[in-house]
Amino acid sequence: AQKITQTQPGMFVQEKEAVTLDCTYDTSDQSYGLFWYKQPSSGEMIFLIYQGSYDEQNATEGRYSLNFQKARKSANLVISASQLGDSAMYFCAMTNYGGSQGNLIFGKGTKLSVKP
Amino acid sequence: DAGVIQSPRHEVTEMGQEVTLRCKPISGHDYLFWYRQTMMRGLELLIYFNNNVPIDDSGMPEDRFSAKMPNASFSTLKIQPSEPRDSAVYFCASRHGQGNIQYFGAGTRLSVL
Numbered sequence: 053a054q055k056i057t058q059t060q061p062g063m064f065v066q067e068k069e070a071v072t073l074d075c076t077y078d079t080s081d082q083s084y085g086l087f088w089y090k091q092p093s094s095g096e097m098i099f100l101i102y103q104g105s106y107d108e109q110n111a112t113e114g115r116y117s118l119n120f121q122k123a124r125k126s127a128n129l130v131i132s133a134s135q136l137g138d139s140a141m142y143f144c145a146m147t148n149y150g151g152s153q154g155n156l157i158f159g160k161g162t163k164l165s166v167k168p
Numbered sequence: 169d170a171g172v173i174q175s176p177r178h179e180v181t182e183m184g185q186e187v188t189l190r191c192k193p194i195s196g197h198d199y200l201f202w203y204r205q206t207m208m209r210g211l212e213l214l215i216y217f218n219n220n221v222p223i224d225d226s227g228m229p230e231d232r233f234s235a236k237m238p239n240a241s242f243s244t245l246k247i248q249p250s251e252p253r254d255s256a257v258y259f260c261a262s263r264h265g266q267g268n269i270q271y272f273g274a275g276t277r278l279s280v281l
Contacts, residue, residue, distance in 0.1 A: 085268050087269070087270075089272075095257060095274065095275050095277070096272065096273075096274045096275065097259060097261075097272035097275070098272075099269050099270070099271060099272075102268055102269060104268070143211065145211075147268075155201065155213035155216060155224065155227075156201075156203075156211075156213070156261075156270060158210055158211040158212075159210075160210050161210070
């Protein structure tokens with residue numbers, strides 16, 4: 053069965069500092085995708101970054117990078133130069149490509165607070 | 169390009185009433201997903217469609233919930249009769265068949281009194 057674990061319910065970071073949000077996953081499939089979404093207080097779900105299981109390089113999108121360690125089954129999100137607008141809930145998610153082409157499995161989320 | 173559009177954004181209803189949530193996916197996307205978010209259970213898939221056909225509805229909690237996709241640009245999620253435990257945020261998401269990313273709508277916050 054697929055599972056996503058986010059062990060940090062809440063994190064604080066100083067503005068302009070970097071922060072790492074942890075995510076570990078469990079799957080028996082060889083082909084899968086890992087995602088991070090941001091949910092600000094307004095409630096919408098915003099896609100941030102994607103990593104495929106066969107991608108050899110870590111994904112990067114602007115200030116976001118995904119630290120993918122396949123052997124450890126971890127997919128940590130790194131936010132560089134934190135901004136006040138980064139304060140939000142962050143969800144790690146995965147999907148398996150071997151069977152169903154459908155659902156995302158989400159972790160419980162990490163609430164990030166950026167301090168001025 | 170417009171994103172996934174959901175309506176209404178907020179819905180307050182009384183127990184026993186019928187509730188209909190609406191979703192317009194991104195044009196050209198052939199997968200559509202309905203998720204529910206609660207404090208207790210987090211984000212969970214209810215049902216998804218491919219080319220307007222329901223593929224997996226194993227997440228639909230019970231017969232009170234039904235979803236349809238009459239065409240490629242419209243889907244509904246109906247709850248009849250509604251109960252207080254249905255109070256949650258309901259998200260619709262869509263994805264292109266050749267892509268990996270699911271794009272979410274803004275969600276509908278449902279409160280059943």
